[in-house]
Each structure stands twice: as C-alpha cells, then as structure tokens.
Amino acid sequence: xxxxxxxxxxxxxxxxCERIFRPDLWNRPVIVLSSNDGAVVARSEEVKKLGVPMGxxxxxxxxxxxxxxxxxxxxxxxxxxxxxxxxxxxxxAEVDDMEQYSxxxxxxxxxxxxxxxxxxxMGRLRDxxxxxxxxxxxxxxxxxxTIAKYANGLEKRGTGISFVTKEHWQGLKxxxxxxxxxxxxxxxxxxxxxxxxxxxxxxxxxxPARVAKIFGVYGARLRAELDGEISKGNSHGTELPKxxxxxxxxxxTTEELSVLEEALAYHVxxxxxxxxxxxxxxxxLVVIVQTSRHGDFFLRGGGGxxxxxxxxxxxTALLKEAKRLARTLFESGVPYKKAGIVLGNIRxxxxxxxxxxxxxxxxxxxxxxxxxxxxxxxxxxxxIGRTKYKEGWTNRHDHRSPRYTTNWNExxxxx
DNA sequence: TCTGGGGTCCTAGGACCC
DNA sequence: TCTGGGGTCCTAGGACCC
Numbered sequence: 289x290x291x292x293x294x295x296x297x298x299x300x301x302x303x304x305c306e307r308i309f310r311p312d313l314w315n316r317p318v319i320v321l322s323s324n325d326g327a328v329v330a331r332s333e334e335v336k337k338l339g340v341p342m343g344x345x346x347x348x349x350x351x352x353x354x355x356x357x358x359x360x361x362x363x364x365x366x367x368x369x370x371x372x373x374x375x376x377x378x379x380x381a382e383v384d385d386m387e388q389y390s391x392x393x394x395x396x397x398x399x400x401x402x403x404x405x406x407x408x409x410m411g412r413l414r415d416x417x418x419x420x421x422x423x424x425x426x427x428x429x430x431x432x433x434t435i436a437k438y439a440n441g442l443e444k445r446g447t448g449i450s451f452v453t454k455e456h457w458q459g460l461k462x463x464x465x466x467x468x469x470x471x472x473x474x475x476x477x478x479x480x481x482x483x484x485x486x487x488x489x490x491x492x493x494x495x496p497a498r499v500a501k502i503f504g505v506y507g508a509r510l511r512a513e514l515d516g517e518i519s520k521g522n523s524h525g526t527e528l529p530k531x532x533x534x535x536x537x538x539x540x541t542t543e544e545l546s547v548l549e550e551a552l553a554y555h556v557x558x559x560x561x562x563x564x565x566x567x568x569x570x571x572x573l574v575v576i577v578q579t580s581r582h583g584d585f586f587l588r589g590g591g592g593x594x595x596x597x598x599x600x601x602x603x604t605a606l607l608k609e610a611k612r613l614a615r616t617l618f619e620s621g622v623p624y625k626k627a628g629i630v631l632g633n634i635r636x637x638x639x640x641x642x643x644x645x646x647x648x649x650x651x652x653x654x655x656x657x658x659x660x661x662x663x664x665x666x667x668x669x670x671x672i673g674r675t676k677y678k679e680g681w682t683n684r685h686d687h688r689s690p691r692y693t694t695n696w697n698e699x700x701x702x703x
Numbered sequence: 704t705c706t707g708g709g710g711t712c713c714t715a716g717g718a719c720c721c
Numbered sequence: 722t723c724t725g726g727g728g729t730c731c732t733a734g735g736a737c738c739c
Contacts (some may be wrong), residue, residue: 301739321707322706322707322708323707323708324707324708325707326705326706326707327706327707329707329708329739343706343707344706345704345705345706346704346705346706347704347705347706348705348706350704363707363708365708389738389739390710390738390739391709391739392739393739470737470738471736471737471738472737473736473737473738474736474737475735475736475737476736476737504713504714505712505713505714506712506713506736506737529709529710529711530710530711530712531709531710531711532709532710533708533709533710534708534709535707535708535709536707536708537707537708580705581705581706628708630709683707
C-alpha cells in the first residue's frame with residue numbers, strides 16, 4: 289500500500305458552468321470574460337483550437353470571435369462559486385483529506401495497492417461529478433502535488449484520468465522541462481536556464497544544499513517535491529484566510545469622492561459578510577484607490593492602511609474607517625478607475641475579547657439579520673451605505689448570464 | 704475601444720536597538 | 722582604503738497561481 293496525492297481539476301471551469309444551463313452550447317465555441325469584460329479568462333476546446341490565447345484583451349479578438357460565432361459571457365461569479373461548492377462538497381464526501389486549492393481544483397489523498405483499482409476509482413469519481421453537478425473533471429494521481437499537477441495535464445483532452453506512479457516518474461524525468469511545472473514561472477525558469485538546469489532530471493542531479501543556496505526556499509521545495517518527497521504540506525483547508533480582498537474597476541472613471549465612497553461601501557459589505565460567515569474578525573483595513581494605467585494620472589492614487597483599535601466584522605464600523613481613509617487619499621481632479629479594500633490580521637472571533645470602548649465584534653442582531661436576508665433573497669437585497677451613485681462605479685458586464693442558482697429573480701424557467 | 708480580481712509565500716532592506 | 726556587528730521587527734514588492 290502506498291500513499292499518493294490526487295488532483296481533481298474542473299475542465300474549462302467557467303465555460304462548463306455556463307454550459308450546464310445552456311445545452312445548446314455543448315458543441316459550440318464559448319468564452320468567458322474577466323470582470324469589466326476586459327480579457328478572456330476561460331475558453332472551450334473549440335476556442336483554444338482557434339488560437340485565441342488565455343488572458344488576451346477582449347477587443348483584440350472580437351473579430352475572430354464574431355467570425356466563428358463564439359458565444360461570449362461576462363463573468364458570473366455568483367454562479368461559479370455556487371457550482372464550485374457543489375463540486376467540492378460532492379468530492380469531499382468521497383475522498384480522504386481533501387484540500388480545496390482554488391475555485392476549480394482540489395487535492396486529496398489515496399492509498400494505492402493496485403494501480404488498476406486506483407484508476408477505476410478516479411473514473412468513478414469523474415462520472416459521479418458529471419452526473420451530479422454536470423461539470424467535466426479530470427484527475428491526476430502521483431507521489432506529490434507538483435507531480436500530480438503535471439499528471440493532470442497529460443490527460444486533459446483524453447480520458448481525464450492519469451496515474452503517474454513512482455516508477456513511471458523515474459522514466460519521465462529526463463523529458464519533463466522544468467519550465468512546464470507548477471510554481472515555475474518566467475523568472476525561475478530563466479534562472480534555472482542560467483545554471484544549465486533544463487529538465488527535472490537536471491535538477492534532481494544537483495546537490496540539494498546548493499540548490500537551496502542558489503534558488504532559495506522555492507527551489508529546495510520544488511526539488512524535494514520532484515524527488516517524491518511531499519513538501520507542499522496539506523493545509524486541510526480549515527484555517528482562516530490571511531487576507532480577504534474586494535476590489536473592482538469601474539466602467540468609466542470618476543472624480544467624485546461620493547462615488548468612491550459608495551464603491552467602498554459595496555466592497556466593505558462583501559468582505560465583512562465573508563468575515564462573519566467564517567466567524568472571524570479583521571484587525572487591519574487597507575483602502576485602495578487607483579487611476580487608469582493609461583494616461584497622465586497613472587502614478588496617482590494609492591493605498592491607506594488602518595490598524596483597527598479593536599478587530600471587528602461589523603460593516604458599519606469598517607465602513608466608517610474606510611471612508612476616513614478614502615478622504616485622506618482622495619485628490620480632486622484625479623480620474624479614478626478602481627477602488628477596493630483588503631482586510632488583514634484575520635482571526636477567529638472566539639479568540640477576541642471585545643474592547644471596552646472599541647467596535648462591536650459584528651455579531652450584532654442587525655448584522656446577522658442582514659446576512660440571513662441576503663443569503664435567502666440573493667446578495668445585496670439589503671445593503672448599507674449606498675443607493676444613489678451605482679451607475680458611477682459598477683463595472684461592465686454586458687454579456688452576463690442569469691444567476692440561475694443564487695438569485696430568485698433569475699432562476700431558470702422551462703416552457 | 705485599452706489588459707480581472709483574489710490569493711499565498713518569500714525576500715530584501717530600512718528602522719531601531721544594544 | 723576601511724568608520725561595528727548582530728539581532729528583531731516590519732513593510733514593500735516580487736513571483737507565482739487560478
């Protein structure tokens with residue numbers, strides 16, 4: 289019996305989510321755009337074949353998309369998060385030690401006796417997820433996370449099931465370039481090349497101490513992972529996040545403080561609701577206001593930080609502080625394009641004593657009533673601190689699909 | 704026309720102290 | 722020529738990922 293690491297990865301996740309409710313799109317090219325309809329962030333296989341790259345600005349590929357009758361969607365994160373929860377909950381019930389890594393990926397552990405049995409088990413999981421949630425998922429199984437990531441990539445377009453055993457990996461390492469591995473980007477890749485390290489075999493042949501010295505912790509960890517030693521620890525997914533952010537760019541710039549304040553009210557509400565849902569409080573608040581990357585003002589704007597006298601998850605308290613910071617950052621005559629906040633120093637509310645003269649901790653009746661209504665009726669049914677200027681700061685989402693599963697007004701109707 | 708938003712981890716270097 | 726060196730704490734920014 290040997291312990292292996294599995295990776296489940298949803299195929300073209302955002303596109304697959306859109307297709308669940310639109311069977312007419314199953315064999316058609318589909319893309320999903322980033323928020324504000326800026327760039328392409330998900331592509332169906334048909335679109336990849338057209339040569340449309342990941343991350344390309346939308347306006348640059350508009351023509352080719354039109355010519356090929358590609359279905360275009362704005363991001364619909366309410367929908368994707370909800371579908372993601374369904375995938376993760378289904379998988380969690382079937383595997384050991386699951387750790388959700390991103391909105392569409394999760395690691396788990398598997399004890400393997402006979403490779404055929406392991407393969408069949410992954411096939412069963414793949415079929416189960418497709419039947420229950422409607423999302424195609426591929427699986428990779430290997431000695432460590434980094435190798436499982438690589439394995440997963442091998443069969444994306446085939447069966448969706450890939451098992452790289454220890455023996456198999458020994459045979460592969462000569463031919464796998466370091467630049468294709470998870471965690472190796474342009475900069476690391478270049479530094480490896482400068483030391484004549486091109487393949488996995490090259491790195492494994494190098495002395496571990498020298499690797500650590502030259503390439504730092506990342507290098508040492510990567511080498512260990514490729515050597516079959518599990519070093520990317522399993523975090524078990526129960527810990528709190530270190531930061532929670534909410535930021536967004538505007539469809540058009542604004543020079544109004546009141547518009548910025550209203551956008552911040554939106555971001556504070558979202559982030560604070562997430563804090564309360566995790567039963568946590570934040571001790572640090574950062575407000576960010578930014579101008580366009582193009583034009584004369586791109587160095588203006590910036591961030592301001594506040595260490596809260598008493599950690600809180602109360603929307604009103606956080607908003608008051610955010611507005612204070614916004615007023616110190618604001619300069620009149622500057623066209624702002626983006627605003628947002630970051631919450632830091634996050635800890636469980638259980639460990640916090642309410643300060644005598646500090647803010648409430650955010651479990652007030654008002655906050656929980658608001659959270660319950662918003663959960664039931666859809667996000668933003670009840671809000672604090674904004675109403676008037678919405679068209680001044682919301683972003684562009686001209687192609688958004690209905691929020692089928694999270695908003696009563698947009699539920700799918702048949703007929 | 705004008706390139707997302709949300710994260711994590713690591714490192715270099717400044718401030719400060721003795 | 723050379724101006725102490727070592728520690729800690731903090732933050733900005735780099736790198737990478739989805």
